[in-house]
Amino acid sequence: MGAVSVLSGRGVTLQYKTPDHLVVATYRVDFDVHASDRFVVLGPSGCGKSTLLKAVGGYIAPTEGEIRLKGELVRRPGPDRIMVFQEFDQLLPWKSVRQNVTFALTESGRASGKAADDRAMHYIEKVKLTKFANSYPHTLSGGMKQRVAIARAMAMEPEILLMDEPFAALDALTRRRMQEELLQLWDDTRFTMMFVTHSIEEAVMLSSRILLLSPHPGRVRAEFNSNGKDEIEPLTGQKLSVAIHDLLFADQPETEGEGDDHD
Amino acid sequence: MTMTDTAAKRPAYIREVTDDGNYGTVEKPLTIWERAYRIEALRKAVLLVILAAAWQAYALSLNNSLLFPTFTETIEALWTNVTTLGLLGKVWMSISVLARGYLIGLFLAATLTVLAMNTRIGRDLLEILTSMFNPLPAIALLPLALLWFGLGNQSLIFVLVHSVLWPVALNTLAGFLAVSNTLRMVGRNYGLSSLRLVVKILIPAALPSILAGLKIGWAFAWRTLIAAELVFGASSGSGGLGWFVFERKNDLDIPGVFAGLLAVILIGLFVEYVIFRRLEQRTVVRWGMQH
Numbered sequence: 001m002g003a004v005s006v007l008s009g010r011g012v013t014l015q016y017k018t019p020d021h022l023v024v025a026t027y028r029v030d031f032d033v034h035a036s037d038r039f040v041v042l043g044p045s046g047c048g049k050s051t052l053l054k055a056v057g058g059y060i061a062p063t064e065g066e067i068r069l070k071g072e073l074v075r076r077p078g079p080d081r082i083m084v085f086q087e088f089d090q091l092l093p094w095k096s097v098r099q100n101v102t103f104a105l106t107e108s109g110r111a112s113g114k115a116a117d118d119r120a121m122h123y124i125e126k127v128k129l130t131k132f133a134n135s136y137p138h139t140l141s142g143g144m145k146q147r148v149a150i151a152r153a154m155a156m157e158p159e160i161l162l163m164d165e166p167f168a169a170l171d172a173l174t175r176r177r178m179q180e181e182l183l184q185l186w187d188d189t190r191f192t193m194m195f196v197t198h199s200i201e202e203a204v205m206l207s208s209r210i211l212l213l214s215p216h217p218g219r220v221r222a223e224f225n226s227n228g229k230d231e232i233e234p235l236t237g238q239k240l241s242v243a244i245h246d247l248l249f250a251d252q253p254e255t256e257g258e259g260d261d262h263d
Numbered sequence: 264m265t266m267t268d269t270a271a272k273r274p275a276y277i278r279e280v281t282d283d284g285n286y287g288t289v290e291k292p293l294t295i296w297e298r299a300y301r302i303e304a305l306r307k308a309v310l311l312v313i314l315a316a317a318w319q320a321y322a323l324s325l326n327n328s329l330l331f332p333t334f335t336e337t338i339e340a341l342w343t344n345v346t347t348l349g350l351l352g353k354v355w356m357s358i359s360v361l362a363r364g365y366l367i368g369l370f371l372a373a374t375l376t377v378l379a380m381n382t383r384i385g386r387d388l389l390e391i392l393t394s395m396f397n398p399l400p401a402i403a404l405l406p407l408a409l410l411w412f413g414l415g416n417q418s419l420i421f422v423l424v425h426s427v428l429w430p431v432a433l434n435t436l437a438g439f440l441a442v443s444n445t446l447r448m449v450g451r452n453y454g455l456s457s458l459r460l461v462v463k464i465l466i467p468a469a470l471p472s473i474l475a476g477l478k479i480g481w482a483f484a485w486r487t488l489i490a491a492e493l494v495f496g497a498s499s500g501s502g503g504l505g506w507f508v509f510e511r512k513n514d515l516d517i518p519g520v521f522a523g524l525l526a527v528i529l530i531g532l533f534v535e536y537v538i539f540r541r542l543e544q545r546t547v548v549r550w551g552m553q554h
Contacts, residue, residue, distance in 0.1 A: 059448060077451040087445045094467040094550045107463065108453040138551025 006192050007033040011065030014051050025051035026218035036190045040207035048218030049196045053164050057083050079108035082153040086165040088145045091137040098133040101152045123155040143174040161193040204230050204241050332518040340518035357503030361488050364423025372432040393433045401426035401487040426487040427480040438472025439465050471547045
């Protein structure tokens with residue numbers, strides 16, 4: 001492969017405060033995301049995967065270690081790393097689909113005027129929403145809203161797309177379709193993305209590389225290559241999904257889910 | 264009996280979905296009454312007519328225009344006061360004072376809230392000030408204002424600012440704090456920083472609360488102004504609508520008093536339904552942020 005590392009994390013320890021506790025979300029996590037990777041961060045609730053993505057986004061500063069994007073230290077949020085969130089309210093409700101995309105382009109200085117509008121329409125067409133370009137977000141379904149958010153993120157043409165469980169709030173059938181569409185979009189433009197999920201199935205299907213985190217606090221447990229077909233993983237001799245499943249459940253024999261880790 | 268046995272008894276099948284259009288009634292036009300009932304303006308207009316009729320009937324049965332003039336007498340008095348006694352001028356006087364107080368109040372509220380959104384101490388300050396001054400009736404400050412600013416519009420503007428500033432600031436801050444963290448993060452993702460984040464993300468996102476604050480502020484200001492003119496009317500120079508009501512009462516012209524009050528009500532209805540409602544329709548309703 002010999003691909004270039006776009007994003008790297010070295011010894012990343014992340015902490016956040018709740019009213020009565022200092023919580024260590026991740027502990028000395030290392031990772032490298034290469035160009036055109038579909039890099040999936042997978043782990044159970046409480047492994048700090050969302051917190052890790054927010055740190056890459058520049059919203060949280062590591063207490064230890066560093067995150068670099070193309071060699072530059074990540075210090076604050078910026079348009080070179082665009083987040084797609086799980087929540088449907090990530091679209092600006094006072095702007096139409098088209099205006100949501102152009103707003104992002106003009107406010108970040110990526111494009112302006114006619115160029116911004118053309119680029120917006122190009123990406124809106126890619127997610128098959130041309131007919132709804134002038135609709136306001138509240139008239140769209142959940143799946144359509146997430147497609148707009150993806151179009152808006154792709155239109156920014158960032159170094160890396162950061163996806164924080166973008167399909168988790170969708171119904172199962174819509175989620176499946178969105179996963180397939182995301183892969184088609186990737187085939188089309190080969191963007192680099194970092195995708196957080198707690199679903200083994202989603203991770204296996206979408207990824208080219210999987211970073212598996214253990215919970216409380218999140219530490220690196222394994223990294224696997226994937227081609228989306230859930231084939232035999234050479235290290236363990238099992239199907240990839242089974243290998244991941246066994247690793248996760250070896251760590252925590254009988255624990256209940258503790259809600260999601262959106263903090 | 265096992266699962267496979269039962270399954271074998273019921274063969275699976277796949278059907279083509281045909282579209283022969285025989286679904287019966289899918290759409291049916293509404294009757295004229297059903298359609299009329301759905302028009303809000305019409306429903307409310309009918310209610311207003313009924314209220315006016317009730318007024319008229321009660322006043323006629325009472326038959327004492329010194330205590331309670333009829334609706335028609337009041338309208339007549341309103342007409343003569345508008346055409347011959349310069350009621351419109353007094354209305355204009357009140358509204359121009361009100362507008363000045365309202366705008367200064369909004370400006371101060373905006374300054375305080377922006378400060379509160381950007382610094383922790385600013386937010387503490389705003390919270391303390393609103394909890395201290397919001398419950399304080401503006402009218403109670405009028406004697407002090409008269410002492411400080413003398414008789415005239417300045418004193419009125421001072422109490423107006425007080426009546427507008429706190430409710431507007433309180434609502435705006437509550438609206439800003441309710442903006443979802445996701446939207447803030449989206450804004451910061453594009454590199455928007457403090458003031459641009461407030462203008463481009465927080466203000467539109469908090470618009471339902473801000474509009475509610477503007478409405479409450481307007482109502483408080485209007486009440487305060489009329490009350491101030493009524494109580495201290497004799498001292499406020501040329502006088503506005505409240506002063507007009509005060510004068511009519513002194514002359515025992517009760518239809519005139521009613522005409523003045525009706526004018527207050529009509530202006531209230533106009534501002535609510537023509538200005539604020541239209542503003543809401545064009546913004547928060549259109550954006551699906553309010554229904």
